[in-house]
Amino acid sequence: MSNPIVERSLDEIRFWSRIMKEHALFLSLGFTYEQTQLIAEAKQFITLFERIEEKLARFNVNSDLQRVKSFNNEVYQAAVAIWGYKRKVLGLTLRCEIRSNNYPLLVDHISREAAYFANRLRDLNEGKLAPEPDTIIQENLFFLRIMADHAKFIGHLLDPSERKLVDQARDFSHDFDQLVFQAIDLDSMRPQSETVPLMDQFLDQNRVSVVSLRDFKKTARELIEACRIKSNIHPLLADHTFREAERFLEIIDLFDSHLSGGR
Structure with a gap:
């Protein structure tokens, strides 16, 4: 085994x-x-x-x-x-x-x-x-910040004429910045005796946002590979950021499974 x-x-x-x-x-x-x-x-x-x-x-x-x-x-x-x-x-x-x-x-x-x-x-x-509640918050905070950074990089590396995609990247940047602040607040106020309900909600919110960003990255990667959008984004970089979003989703599922086992 x-x-x-x-x-x-x-x-x-x-x-x-x-x-x-x-x-x-x-x-x-x-x-x-x-x-x-x-x-x-x-x-x-x-x-x-x-x-x-x-x-x-x-x-x-x-x-x-x-x-x-x-x-x-x-x-x-x-x-x-x-x-x-x-x-x-x-x-x-x-x-x-x-x-x-x-x-x-x-x-x-x-x-x-x-x-x-x-x-x-x-x-x-x-x-x-096995992750502890403190670890779950801090690890999510790390990845939320990574996702926020990705949105910023995508927005700055797209050609300015790609206005719709630039706006979408800016919206994702804002959304993930807010999730970062929310994670910091949760880390500060979390009552030790009520970790599971708070963590469940926290992970669910993160999952929804990461899935949306992952899908945006997937579309952008396909468009870049097909030379259908104008940008300075290397195709490998587009795939790189997509894989990191997929990784974050795997980690959210891992933490969710650990919390479920602890109930």
Whole structure:
């Protein structure tokens, strides 16, 4: 029988290693031609996470727990390293030491995802699998902010002539900003003895909004791939944001299942 820590570890690495590799690609495409050192570093991270994906193929849900924990440690170091690189790029950008096509918020956004990935691996190696109510709120807050950022990026990368899509992206940005504030309020006021009804409502509201944004991203991805809308959005970036919305929905279902089991 498979170990749940093994199963979850491999799932996290499978999803987030691909995300990290794509982050490095997007950063490299956003640098200007003279920023050769930063481009070279980004390419090194692409290679690093490709190797991790190759190693991942040697594991399965029945793999030895200690072997998987050792792999988690290896991937953790890679996640911390790319987090450091992203924060370095952000610092250079905010100090105006470099000019690139990578928005500061985008660089901050992808560094938050690297930190999340590293923390998940650390928690799994410490045996932390089942979420607590505090964890549910904080993890949803993390993903709600990610979704709000995505809407902002889409709106800014669409051609201004795509007025209807720009308006839709702006509306999604506003909606998710409100959900972020709602999550912060819930985290502050949540009575310990009444977590389940509040959490049920919280997760249901998030699910409805994420499904709408996921469908918007799916449509945008298909239009971009078919060259039917004008934008600076790379087709892989459109697919990337769609996959992250799908991931959030999986996590909402995971938390919902955990709460149901605790009733």
